[in-house]
Amino acid sequence: MFVENLERSFYRSIRDDRCLLLVNFDVDAICACRILQQLFKNDNMIYTLVPVQGIQDMVRAFNENCEEIKNVILINCGGTLDLVELLQPAESVIFYILDSHRPYDLCNIYSESQVRILGKADEDEEIPEYKEVFRDDSSDEDDTDEELENDESQTKRRRLNEDDIIKKAERRQWSENRATILFNYTQYSYYGKSSAMLVFEMAWHMSKDNLDMVWWAIVGCTEQAILNKVESRLSVLDEGALQSHVSRLTHKQGGEVDAEQQQQQSIIRITYAKDLTLALYRHWTVEASLRHSVPTAVSLKLWSIRGEQRLKELLAEMGLPLEQSRQRFSAMDLVLRQEFRQMVEKLAGKYKVDTIIGTSFTLQYGYKFKYCASDIVYSMLAVLESSSKEKLPQRCFLDALDCLSRTKKNILESGVEKAKIMLSSIFKTAQSILQMKHIRSAGSFLYIIIPDGSADNYIFMHPHPLVMLAQFILKAYVDSSKNRRAPEWPLVVSSICNPDNGTCLMVGIPPACEDQPRSLFGRAFEQAAKNTNCNIEADYFDTTIIRLKIEERAKFLDALAALLA
Structure with missing residues (x-):
């Protein structure tokens, strides 16, 4: 059942018992978890935090930690599954679902006692009658x-x-x-409201919010926008609501806040202003940022020789010498740094890069800590997906959580450097695929199989970089294709996942023409697997991401093409 009054029906209900927090591996979930942790710390509440990568992880984590636990909070996981059937909990256990994945499982929606979904039903979510x-x-x-x-x-x-x-x-x-x-x-899988935003609004209604919490909500909403999880209209509405919260918390009168909060306000500053939506440009070189940001890479066609020439023409017309554009932004001449945005705005129309002119939230703490929300998102994504044989995914999760701490700048800086490598790998791989024309048509959808043996393949063993690559390639293909139907085609991308056991990762993304990003690949993957007796691992909470054996990939794609024809 849905719980709309989160303070009364959720927060007060869990205050007296130890909670189990199961948190998915995504930035929005981590931000929501961080806000809850702050609330729990303020109220001296006891909890156990377990990061979960998939359904098997969630089942294992619940079974290992369910003793003497009455309240289980699931963040961005579990909402699309019949939890009572899957986990077989004791009757005293109550699940609180805070999940942006849609659609919710109907057994969770109509559960009268054990399952409670935080928030209200989406207006456009057509839930069937009981x-x-x-x-x-x-x-x-x-x-x-x-x-x-x-x-x-x-x-x-x-x-x-x-x-x-x-x-x-x-x-x-x-x-x-x-x-x-x-x-x-x-039929379609899609995303709803940011979980971080929902938890922040609960803290606000309880009068326990602060600038740190609103910043974490901003980062959670920014991740949804960067990964195209929600339509742009909803992102703009959330941005407006968050801006009003920033303004309210920044301008509270001295008599309304305690001394600790006054001190906090004197050192933390969140600004909302016109900005360029270029990836990591304050921490990179201008040339690298222009090359590795999707809007500029697509508009200038930077995967081609002509595109490289246009980039140099743009820099020259801006009056930005190559020597300056190849220095770290913070080391550029002060005048050029101050005028950089106006330079880009002046030529944006001519070079068709208008989409990089927008607004962003920036957090400043002291003199040296200044990051915009997208910087934090890219850093956290890179840290989250940097697991290896030497570094467990759970360690990466905790490092990504630490990226939200103002006192652990070294982890954030390390994440920024990892993000540069990730974005460079995405661009190089996309450039190779577009130049070699490796994009194939299956009639009703496009597909790409990333060739083995590339030095960057290890990056695409993880879901988030593969999704970002797919979105980049689809936009580039649609922008450069002469086929009028190109905007209507969705895209499937596959890469090696685990060479040792011969599995590959596969993701499906909706067509470029869809402003409301709803994907039919979740159900289609499931049906294609049934039709071919392929043993797919649909273990991710996002059903449009699966794993399967490499030798079964060709047969599976054929079945998918027949199904969607």
């Missing part, structure tokens, strides 16, 4: 058997048989309608 998908016919059958035993007359039997036939026909009709309704409801 009676359309749940039905109990056992009482009718019992009544029929009892009447047959008590009355042996043939007339009565005939009438009851006719009633039984009618009931069976009704049940068959209801089952067919139910299958259609469930298919329509679960």
Whole structure:
């Protein structure tokens, strides 16, 4: 069931018992977790935090930590699964779901006691009525058997048989309608409101919010925008709401806040202003940032020789010498740094890079700590996806969590350097694929298989970089293709996941023309696997990401093409 009053029906209910926090490996989930941790710390609450990468992780984490636990909070995980059926919890256990994945499982929505979904149902989420998908016919059958035993007359039997036939026909009709309704409801997978935003709003209603919390909510919403998880209209609305919260918290009168908060406000400053949406440009060189940002790379076609020439022309026309553009931004001449945004704005129309002119939130702490929200997101994504044989994913999760701490700048800086490597690898791989024309058409969708043996392949063993690569390539393909249908085609990208056991990773993204990014690949992957008896690992909470055996990939793609034809 949905819980709309989070303070009364969630926070007060969990205050007296130790909680189990199961948190998915994504930036929004980490930000929501960080806000909850701050609230728990302020109220001296005890909790256990376990990061979970997939469904098997979640089941294992619950089984290992469920003793003496009454409240389980699931952040960006579990909402699309029948939790009671999957985890078989004791009757006293209550699950609180804070999940941006959609659609929710109907058993969770209509659970009356053990499952509580935090927040209200989305306006455009067409949830079926209870009676359309749940039905109990056992009482009718019992009544029929009892009447047959008590009355042996043939007339009565005939009438009851006719009633039984009618009931069976009704049940068959209801089952067919139910299958259609469930298919329509679960056909597309998509994302809802940021979980970090939802938790921040709860803290605000409880009058326990502060500038740190609003910053974490900003980072969570920024991740959704960068990875195209939600439509741009919702991102703009969230941005406006967060800007009003920043303004309110910054301008609180001295009498309304305690001394600690006054001191905090004197050293933390969050600004919302016009900015360039170039990746990491304050911590990189101007040339590298222009090359590795998707809008400029696509508009200038930087994967081609002509694109490189246009980039040099742009820098020259801006009056930015190559020597300056290849220095770290912070080392450039002060005048050039101050005028850089105006230089770009002046030529944005001519070079068709208008989309990089926007607004952003920036956090400043002291003299040396100044980062915009997208810097933090790229840093956290790179840290989160840097696991290896030597470094466990759980360690990467905790490092990504530390990126949100103002006192651990070294981890954040390390993340920024990793993010540069990640973005460079994405660009180089996209450039190679676009130049070699490795994008194939399966009729109803496009697909790419990343060749083995590349030095950057280790980056694409992880879901987030592979999704970012797919989005970059699809935008570039649509922008440069002469085919009018190109904007209508979704894209599937696959790369080696684990060479030792011969598995590959596969992601599907919706078409470029979809402003509301809803993907049909979750259900399509599932059906294609059934049709071919392929053993896919649909372990991720995002159903559009799967793993499967490399030798079964060609057969699976053929089945997918036949299914979507």
